[in-house]
Each structure stands twice: as C-alpha cells, then as structure tokens.
Amino acid sequence: MKILIVDDDPLVCQSLQVLLSREKDMEVIETVNNGAEAIGYCQHTIPDVVLMDIRMPVMDGTQATRQIKQDWPQIRVMMLTTFQDEQSIRLAILAGAEGYLIKSTEVSGMAQQLRTLVAGTSVLDGEVLKRLMQPEKEEIQQLTPREKDIAELVVQGLSNREIAEQLFISEGTVRNNLSIILEKLQLRDRTQLAIYYWRRI
Known part of the structure; x- marks a missing residue:
C-alpha cells in the first residue's frame, strides 16, 4: 500500500512516516505540507x-480532497486531524473523503483502518455516510433539482465562479438561483444555508 501523508506539521509527517513504515504492507512514498x-x-x-x-x-x-477525488477517483482519502467538530467532518465527507480519523488514534488501529479503506470499505458506517452526503429530501423538497445542486455546492465551500464552472452555467445564473434558494428557505446568507444543511444531514 502506497501512502501519501499531507500535513503542515513536519513532526507529524515524520512520526507517521516512521510508524506506518514499520507495517510490512505499507510504504510512505512521500510527505508534503x-x-x-x-x-x-x-x-x-x-x-x-x-x-x-x-x-x-x-x-x-477539504479543497485538496475535492480536487483529488475529481481528478483521481481511484485514490482513497483518509482525513487525519485533531478537529472533531461536526462542521469539519461533514465538509470532509462532502468533499469525497472515505474516512475520518483523529490523530490520537493508535497506529495499529490506524493501519487497520487504512487496510479497510484500500479494500474498498469506508471507515464510516454506510448509513452515516449516506446521511452526511445527502440531506433528507423532505427538508428541501421545495427546491428545484438545479437549486439543490447549487445549494449542495455552496455547502461544500465552492465560490459562485467555481459552481458556475462545475455546472456549466454563468455566475449570474448562480447568483440568481442562490437568491431564490435563500428566499425559499427563509435564510439570510451562505453561512445560514450551510447550517441549514448540516442540521438536516
């Protein structure tokens, strides 16, 4: 198993490289910051x-995960962080990460989770993963399919320009649809829209 470690703390990178390299079936091929x-x-x-x-x-x-999963969907992404807040977890999963571990996880446990991930199984329960990635339909049934697409990309942190590029529409169309979405859901701004989704997934 070839592993790329991404962390801005050199000590974390070095420690993980040493510890995971002791596993016979694992090779840390690079660490980046x-x-x-x-x-x-x-x-x-x-x-x-x-x-x-x-x-x-x-x-x-989160941004890197979204890009990696778009360009190389075969790569499995495991988030490894000290942050356990609900927002961080949900955004990571929405970006495409298949797993989420805390840095305090024992290396033996981490190694087993990585094996599970490479075998094609998420380290999260399937129902939990499903609920994280898709809000309950009845909560957003008043939105059109296009509005739902835009709302979900807003929640993932994309700008109007990025949304326009991904959906092949103009930025003006994105802005107009976002205004309609906020009006329908009686929300004030993008932040409230994100909170609305997080409470329903």
Whole structure:
C-alpha cells in the first residue's frame, strides 16, 4: 500500500512516516505540507491512500480532497486531524473523503483502518455516510433539482465562479438561483444555508 501523508506539521509527517513504515504492507512514498503540494505530487505519482490533514496553509485538506477525488477517483482519502467538530467532518465527507480519523488514534488501529479503506470499505458506517452526503429530501423538497445542486455546492465551500464552472452555467445564473434558494428557505446568507444543511444531514 502506497501512502501519501499531507500535513503542515513536519513532526507529524515524520512520526507517521516512521510508524506506518514499520507495517510490512505499507510504504510512505512521500510527505508534503499542504493540499496544493498533494495535488502536484499526484500528477506524477498515484498513491493508494492520502492521509490528509484538514487545516493547512495555501490549500486546506477539504479543497485538496475535492480536487483529488475529481481528478483521481481511484485514490482513497483518509482525513487525519485533531478537529472533531461536526462542521469539519461533514465538509470532509462532502468533499469525497472515505474516512475520518483523529490523530490520537493508535497506529495499529490506524493501519487497520487504512487496510479497510484500500479494500474498498469506508471507515464510516454506510448509513452515516449516506446521511452526511445527502440531506433528507423532505427538508428541501421545495427546491428545484438545479437549486439543490447549487445549494449542495455552496455547502461544500465552492465560490459562485467555481459552481458556475462545475455546472456549466454563468455566475449570474448562480447568483440568481442562490437568491431564490435563500428566499425559499427563509435564510439570510451562505453561512445560514450551510447550517441549514448540516442540521438536516
């Protein structure tokens, strides 16, 4: 198993590299310090698993995960972080991460979770993963399919420009739809929209 470690703390990178390399079936092929470097590395070498921190300079783990899963869907992404807050977990899963571990996890347990991930099984319960990725339909039934698509991308942290590029529509269309979404749900701004979704998933 080839592992790429992404963390802005050199000590964390070094420690994980030493500990995981002791596992006979694991090889840490590189350590990098932010999401942009992770994407750059994947352009010439494809790891089996990326161990990804969430909060990093230049590009955070959520943004990097979204890009990696879009360009190389075969790569498995395991978030490894000290942050256990609900928002961080939900955004990571929405970005495409298949697993979420806390840095205090014992290495033996982490190694087993990585094996499970590479075998094709999420480290999260299937129903939990499903609920994290898709709000209950009855809560958003008043939105059109296009409005739902835009709302979900807003919740994932994409800008109007990024949403427009992904959905092949204009930024003006995104802005107009977002105004309609906020009016329908009686919300004030993008932050309230995100909170609305998090409470329903």
